[in-house]
Amino acid sequence: xxEEEIPAALGGERLDRIxxxxxxxxxxxxxxxxxxxxxxxxxxxxxxxxxxVRTGQVVSVDPAMLPVTAPxxxxxxVEFTVVHADEHLIIIDKPAGLVVHPxxxxxxxxxxxxxxxxxPEIAGVGEPHRPGIVHRLDVGTSGLLAVAxxxxxxxxxxxxxxxxxxxxxxxxxxxxHLANPVGVVDAPIGRDHRDAMRMAVVVDGKPAHPLxxxxxxxxxxxxxxVGVPPGDRPHPSDPRAPRGHRPSGGG
Numbered sequence: 001x002x003e004e005e006i007p008a009a010l011g012g013e014r015l016d017r018i019x020x021x022x023x024x025x026x027x028x029x030x031x032x033x034x035x036x037x038x039x040x041x042x043x044x045x046x047x048x049x050x051x052x053v054r055t056g057q058v059v060s061v062d063p064a065m066l067p068v069t070a071p072x073x074x075x076x077x078v079e080f081t082v083v084h085a086d087e088h089l090i091i092i093d094k095p096a097g098l099v100v101h102p103x104x105x106x107x108x109x110x111x112x113x114x115x116x117x118x119x120p121e122i123a124g125v126g127e128p129h130r131p132g133i134v135h136r137l138d139v140g141t142s143g144l145l146a147v148a149x150x151x152x153x154x155x156x157x158x159x160x161x162x163x164x165x166x167x168x169x170x171x172x173x174x175x176x177h178l179a180n181p182v183g184v185v186d187a188p189i190g191r192d193h194r195d196a197m198r199m200a201v202v203v204d205g206k207p208a209h210p211l212x213x214x215x216x217x218x219x220x221x222x223x224x225x226v227g228v229p230p231g232d233r234p235h236p237s238d239p240r241a242p243r244g245h246r247p248s249g250g251g
Contacts, residue, residue, distance in 0.1 A: 002061045006053050007204055009191030015039060015059070016049030022061050024103045029067050038065030071128050072102050078114025088153040089146060090119060090132070096142040101130035115147060122147065126154045134158055143170070 004022055006013075019039050020030035031049040033039060039046055040060040041053060053059060080098065084091040094100070094111060101112040112130055115122060122132035125148050132147040134157040148154035160166050190205025 002063060004059050004061075006055055006057050006059060007191050007202075008055050009202070010053070011055030012052050014049060015041070015046055015051045015053055018053055018059050019049075019061050022059065023063050023066060025066055026105075029069075032067050033061070033065050036065050038062040069129065071123065072110070072112050072116060072131075073108070074116040074120065075109060075113035076117040078109060078111065078117070080111060080114055082118070083144060085119075085149075088148070088150055090115070090122075090149055092145045092147055094137050094142060094145045096140050099139050100136045100145070101133055111145075119147075119149065122149055125149065125151050135161060141170070 002022055004018075006018065010018060010021075016027060016031040016034050019025075019033055020027050023030065023033075025033075034049040035047055037045050037047060038061060041051075041057050043058075043060070078098070080095060081093040082090060083093050092111065092115075099106040099110045101110050102108060112133065115132060119132075125132045126134070132149065132154065134146060134148055134154060137143055137145055146157060148157055188202060188205030189199055190202040192200035192202065
């Protein structure tokens with residue numbers, strides 16, 4: 001069961017849309033789950049997808065009640081680089097523009113489809129709709145991504161993430177000249193109050209303490225290495241770089 005407290009940015013949204021966001025499924029699948037009794041608000045099961053959810057209410061979703069869909073198919077046309085592979089683990093250099101796994105709006109031609117073409121044995125590892133995947137990178141973010149090749153490796157990686165034993169570092173090109181080359185940005189991340197499909201620095205967000213360090217590049221830019229401490233929510237496409245220094249090319 002997945003439980004999420006509704007932030008201000010999603011207050012007033014329909015229950016089926018909330019379920020779609022929580023489970024990363026299509027609106028039609030979310031509506032079917034709600035109709036089947038797979039969603040509850042503050043512990044009370046609801047069956048009407050158009051019901052509006054209020055800020056502060058807790059939505060519970062049983063993802064096992066999502067309609068059964070066909071597993072992702074192998075697609076050898078998906079391009080990506082394998083940095084390392086052994087009997088337990090695959091390290092992928094994911095290019096920007098490539099979606100990690102099938103979901104709402106992206107039913108195919110994802111990294112998972114490409115992985116299944118090269119490593120068909122991962123089909124039975126982890127969750128059926130995203131085999132081998134234990135963490136994700138945004139579609140517009142490039143970087144290294146670990147994929148489990150065996151069920152044992154999958155559970156080990158999931159446990160390490162849950163125990164906050166894993167840290168991540170992102171590099172972003174930002175505008176401006178930094179006053180300090182190293183520091184901590186204490187800025188909570190949550191749903192953008194103006195656009196619920198985006199994440200942003202908001203007052204009611206979850207704690208986030210990225211640790212930026214700057215490198216000098218020509219003109220009005222700086223390359224910032226943003227370390228995300230274990231347990232923090234990584235979302236490098238959001239304004240997590242030092243305040244006043246928006247990511248270059250970002251929204």
